[in-house]
Amino acid sequence: LAKTTQPISMxxxxxxxxxxxxxxxNIATNDYITWYQQFPSQGPRFIIQGxxxxxxxxxxxxFIPADRKSSTLSLPRVSLxxxxxxxxxxxxxxxxxxxxxxxxxxxxxIRP
Amino acid sequence: GAGVSQSPxxxxxxxxxxxxxxxxxxSGHTALYWYRQxxxxxxxxxxxxxxxxxxxxxxxxxxxxxxxxxxxxVSTLTIQRTQQEDSAVYLxxxxxxxxxxxxxxYFGPGTRLTVL
Numbered sequence: 765l766a767k768t769t770q771p772i773s774m775x776x777x778x779x780x781x782x783x784x785x786x787x788x789x790n791i792a793t794n795d796y797i798t799w800y801q802q803f804p805s806q807g808p809r810f811i812i813q814g815x816x817x818x819x820x821x822x823x824x825x826x827f828i829p830a831d832r833k834s835s836t837l838s839l840p841r842v843s844l845x846x847x848x849x850x851x852x853x854x855x856x857x858x859x860x861x862x863x864x865x866x867x868x869x870x871x872x873x874i875r876p
Numbered sequence: 877g878a879g880v881s882q883s884p885x886x887x888x889x890x891x892x893x894x895x896x897x898x899x900x901x902x903s904g905h906t907a908l909y910w911y912r913q914x915x916x917x918x919x920x921x922x923x924x925x926x927x928x929x930x931x932x933x934x935x936x937x938x939x940x941x942x943x944x945x946x947x948x949x950v951s952t953l954t955i956q957r958t959q960q961e962d963s964a965v966y967l968x969x970x971x972x973x974x975x976x977x978x979x980x981x982y983f984g985p986g987t988r989l990t991v992l
Contacts, residue, residue, distance in 0.1 A: 808919070854936070868916075
């Protein structure tokens, strides 16, 4: 499965839009991009998944350029409760879940 | 409905003792996963169960680690002769469909294991 690279940490302020970019240069044709969020002392929680262009749900948007070598998770108008670790994952329908690599994620800190 | 539950939430044990960690997946979910997360680190895959198929044990770090899933539901992760490096949060997750890397995984709150 494609290796992903994302910033170790990011800081922002309440009310701002936060964009976290993930690089996956070796993404394969069948790969999807998935983001999870993990609050302190909790297990990760699914945020969003996409294949190309743009996906939006009630929590976030996911932007994927045409070459799909990167993706950007966009969190609109963040609040203190968005402080968490965000994981970018890449995988396809046919690979075992055992091949998924969560990595260290991006630690997002939101300040008042 | 209820989410994934794990017990105990915290476990402190002495080096050399055996421990059992329990996971109750979401009802109807066919796939169940175990991960380990050391402080400030990402998740390390340990094992997953997919329906009635043989489990994928490729992530188990040593033969001191084992897991079973009874009746396609509850799972127990057993660590024998615990070592201090086993200290971590052990997370369980389940997914509705047979495990593939795109399936949404629903995680439990984890069990924090401390080996003294």
